[in-house]
Amino acid sequence: MSHPPVVLLVEDNPRNLKLARDVLEYAGFSVVVAMTGEEGVEQARATLPDVILMDLQLPGIDGFTALGLIRDHGPTAHIPVVALTAFAMHRDRERALTSGFAGYLEKPISVREFPAQVRRHLPRPDAPDP
Numbered sequence: 001m002s003h004p005p006v007v008l009l010v011e012d013n014p015r016n017l018k019l020a021r022d023v024l025e026y027a028g029f030s031v032v033v034a035m036t037g038e039e040g041v042e043q044a045r046a047t048l049p050d051v052i053l054m055d056l057q058l059p060g061i062d063g064f065t066a067l068g069l070i071r072d073h074g075p076t077a078h079i080p081v082v083a084l085t086a087f088a089m090h091r092d093r094e095r096a097l098t099s100g101f102a103g104y105l106e107k108p109i110s111v112r113e114f115p116a117q118v119r120r121h122l123p124r125p126d127a128p129d130p
């Protein structure tokens with residue numbers, strides 16, 4: 001990938017948002033942020049990021065609903081969306097995996113592991129177009 005990978009981070013908790021953004025920017029990602037599901041869907045359409053990290057518990061529409069809107073819109077339909085789930089929310093993680101998320105990452109994030117965990121979900125630059 002010739003440009004820095006673009007991550008859309010959808011998270012309503014300002015501290016979680018800042019930590020994840022700082023860690024990803026330090027690791028060389030270009031980070032776009034949104035603090036509600038609605039704003040996340042809008043940013044996905046406007047920026048067509050390489051990967052989306054989606055908190056599930058959001059004010060307004062939740063992460064599952066936002067995922068549905070992203071999937072239903074042609075230009076964003078193929079973008080991998082990874083759920084951000086609170087450690088205690090076992091049910092959310094199960095539901096994420098059966099709802100079309102590419103995977104999930106637990107909060108609190110591991111500062112050391114997070115960039116590699118996100119990079120794993122980037123589309124392969126050498127993969128043929130779908």
Ligand SMILES: [Mg+2]
Binds near residue numbers: 011013055
């Ligand atoms: Mg939240």
